[in-house]
Amino acid sequence: MEESLEELRQTFRSGTTRSVAWRKAQLRAILELVRENEERIFGVLQQDLGKHRTEAYRDEDRLPLIFFPGTGEVLPEPLGLVLIISSWNFPIGLTLEPLIGAISAGNTVVIKPSELSPACSSFLANVIPRYLDSKAVRVIEGEANIGEQLLEHKWDKIFFTGSPRVGRVIMSAAVKHLTPVTLELGGKCPIIVDSLSTSDIKVIVALLVSGKWGACGGQACVGIDYVLVEEKFASSLIDQLKKTIKMFYGENPKYSKSISRIVNKHHFGRLHKLLKDPLVAASIVHGGSLDEEKLFIDPTILLDPPLDSEIMSEEIFGPLLPIITLKNIHESIEFINLRPKPLALYVFTKDEAFKRRVLSETSSGSVTFNDVLTQYVCDTLPFGGVGQSGFGKYHGKYSFDTFSHGKAVLRRSFWLELEPRHPPWNDFKMQF
Ligand code: NAD
Numbered sequence: 001m002e003e004s005l006e007e008l009r010q011t012f013r014s015g016t017t018r019s020v021a022w023r024k025a026q027l028r029a030i031l032e033l034v035r036e037n038e039e040r041i042f043g044v045l046q047q048d049l050g051k052h053r054t055e056a057y058r059d060e061d062r063l064p065l066i067f068f069p070g071t072g073e074v075l076p077e078p079l080g081l082v083l084i085i086s087s088w089n090f091p092i093g094l095t096l097e098p099l100i101g102a103i104s105a106g107n108t109v110v111i112k113p114s115e116l117s118p119a120c121s122s123f124l125a126n127v128i129p130r131y132l133d134s135k136a137v138r139v140i141e142g143e144a145n146i147g148e149q150l151l152e153h154k155w156d157k158i159f160f161t162g163s164p165r166v167g168r169v170i171m172s173a174a175v176k177h178l179t180p181v182t183l184e185l186g187g188k189c190p191i192i193v194d195s196l197s198t199s200d201i202k203v204i205v206a207l208l209v210s211g212k213w214g215a216c217g218g219q220a221c222v223g224i225d226y227v228l229v230e231e232k233f234a235s236s237l238i239d240q241l242k243k244t245i246k247m248f249y250g251e252n253p254k255y256s257k258s259i260s261r262i263v264n265k266h267h268f269g270r271l272h273k274l275l276k277d278p279l280v281a282a283s284i285v286h287g288g289s290l291d292e293e294k295l296f297i298d299p300t301i302l303l304d305p306p307l308d309s310e311i312m313s314e315e316i317f318g319p320l321l322p323i324i325t326l327k328n329i330h331e332s333i334e335f336i337n338l339r340p341k342p343l344a345l346y347v348f349t350k351d352e353a354f355k356r357r358v359l360s361e362t363s364s365g366s367v368t369f370n371d372v373l374t375q376y377v378c379d380t381l382p383f384g385g386v387g388q389s390g391f392g393k394y395h396g397k398y399s400f401d402t403f404s405h406g407k408a409v410l411r412r413s414f415w416l417e418l419e420p421r422h423p424p425w426n427d428f429k430m431q432f
Contacts, residue, residue, distance in 0.1 A: 054425035078106035080156030091120035101399025182392030194349035211372030217260035341387030
């Protein structure tokens with residue numbers, strides 16, 4: 001079994017199954033399989049189930065007559081009672097956005113905001129009952145234990161935003177009632193900086209700084225986690241980063257009103273620990289000072305920290321930016337593929353062939369070329385992860401779909417009831 005599974009993974013990695021030619025050939029092969037083995041299929045169905053060949057047969061060339069006269073439609077229906085558990089870093093938006101989807105689809109909702117943003121949690125608990133129908137929408141505040149108690153109940157859908165660790169808890173709780181889940185998780189979102197021509201460097205680095213420190217001080221699921229760049233561009237990139245940080249956040253960013261602090265002591269300690277590793281500390285090229293009382297960490301840049309260090313294996317979720325240098329930017333594709341699938345992938349490049357390679361050879365929740373974060377606010381695009389960054393999509397119409405079941409409806413009438421669809425079976429009836 002292990003050998004077979006490994007071989008199948010290898011085939012997938014090789015890209016064989018993506019080609020249109022391969023897919024067409026395989027689908028044709030299924031058709032041939034059925035055509036060439038029709039008699040055997042009738043035989044084995046008869047053997048196992050005593051099935052008559054007419055019951056096993058489906059005409060392949062035209063819409064089967066049994067559907068006439070008929071029409072079909074997909075009717076969205078609400079799922080029922082849904083649970084929305086959200087995180088602290090964008091505590092209002094990450095609660096209201098799924099709520100909009102759940103209500104627009106016609107569900108009743110329980111919201112469990114994060115206890116780590118208590119002011120936002122109590123704000124939501126206060127205002128939601130004043131504005132919305134309390135018979136249909138409730139806010140239940142609390143810590144992880146309240147989340148656990150909620151998970152003991154039967155839900156028709158659970159929509160979770162948070163860490164992969166708690167994502168696993170949610171999924172195992174959902175198993176009991178076969179509850180569908182959407183998991184909006186995190187991970188390490190890389191940015192590939194292909195070239196740094198002098199004309200582009202200012203705009204690229206301004207976007208990079210905003211994408212790292214501008215979104216909740218680096219505490220954002222779609223925020224930039226680390227940079228991949230060719231060796232030869234590293235020093236000009238670092239110089240421009242330093243200049244831009246100073247321009248955006250002043251001489252001492254601790255006193256800037258444009259950068260968020262670390263959410264609490266626990267996360268401060270976690271980030272501090274990442275920097276304590278001596279090899280990581282040695283790679284700091286900018287920043288690195290911490291103020292525990294103010295829960296503030298300077299925008300910090302690290303050049304080539306060890307790839308097996310925690311800062312390069314765990315989601316950073318804070319104001320630390322490792323820069324990883326490569327000989328050739330094309331190596332970035334393998335670098336990404338050797339790690340869990342990111343929620344967002346950012347690529348600064350003008351090279352159309354490289355763009356195509358990124359799209360066809362890597363997997364991530366989204367890919368954004370020459371910009372950062374804006375994919376999140378583009379409501380005509382679905383937002384969601386893949387692999388370890390989660391599954392399920394929302395935003396715009398996708399939110400409605402996420403909280404709906406698309407019921408297939410086939411409508412027929414009685415006026416033409418075809419006798420051949422009923423037993424006793426004979427060869428003539430097989431044509432229908
Ligand atoms: P978290 O997983 O610790 O907590 C999220 C929510 O789950 C909170 O409301 C918390 O109270 C609740 N919770 C914690 N333990 C629970 C348990 N045992 N049972 C039930 N509920 C429980 O995540 P966090 O620290 O709030 O957020 C940070 C993580 O969220 C990061 O990994 C980040 O990337 C991810 N995130 C993802 C998105 C996205 O849209 N994909 C957005 C923001 C954050």
